[in-house]
Amino acid sequence: MSGYSGQGRASGHPARAPAVAIRPAIREDLDALMALEAAAFATDRAERRAIRHAIGSPSISLLVALDEAVLVGAATIERRRGSRHARLSSIAVAPSRAGTGLGRVLLQAAEAEALARGCDSLRLEVREDNGAGIRLYERSGYRRFETVPDYYEDGTTAWRYEKALGTGEGG
Template sequence: MRAARPCDLDALETLEQAAFTADRMTRRSLRRLLAAPTATVLVAERDGRLAGAAVVLVRSGSALARLYSIAVDPAARGHGIGRLLLAAAEAAAAARGRDALRLEVRADNAGAVALYRDAGYHPIGRYPAYYADRTDALRFEKALARPVTPLR
């Protein structure tokens, strides 16, 4: 697990193509996120290849962070990479002083919904016809543990 670098752009674009059938991030969006001070892009490597990525967004003045995306290469699924990316995303949001992490997930993505529920996320709403194919999105949120600051 590491922070993504600009040189990961090609691999991130390939991952988007492999992981999602619709609502993919474009190369331009990925490039912008890699450079944005309000975004944290994390990647997981397996066997020397990019196996997954997560994008966390923050806004100034907000106590919330948003998990914008988690993508796992279909060939790497079933090895806990999604769970590791989620934990890293939570740590990144907490390190940036955020109290909670919110996300949207396709209502028909049973695996992802189970992942979020198992990780302690609770439902906070639903967006009807949120995705391009008119599938609903479920909204989830989790309170984050703040990093411990050593006493001086």
């Protein structure tokens, strides 16, 4: 699970944010999360055991977006003991919801979760060929600070981004 999966609208600006409920993942979400991984990512998918571990882990927050009872998105935030930096390891959006603003909603929820857990910045990696993800992060106040060649399974380069939380910038 890495980066953001979702295609932006041609204008880059969704009409409005989708009405979804965001909550922590529970064990009963496991099958739906696996289906979302398969639908959202062509490579670098999380394995079932990794998702199972993330659910309820004290150092990982796995948030899900639900439209009524249907899981349509997820975000994974990792924290290390003693660090003020959190890492957004994944945002996944169901292909049927691409371009609706759900990625932005999940990103804002991830930022709020990291801040609530005592982190003052959020870092992430995104594929250099993921234009929708790059636009989302840059418009939300993230700044690129590193390039990592051959980061992904298929050899694609990753761009690393960071945002200071609680400063009111971006958004």
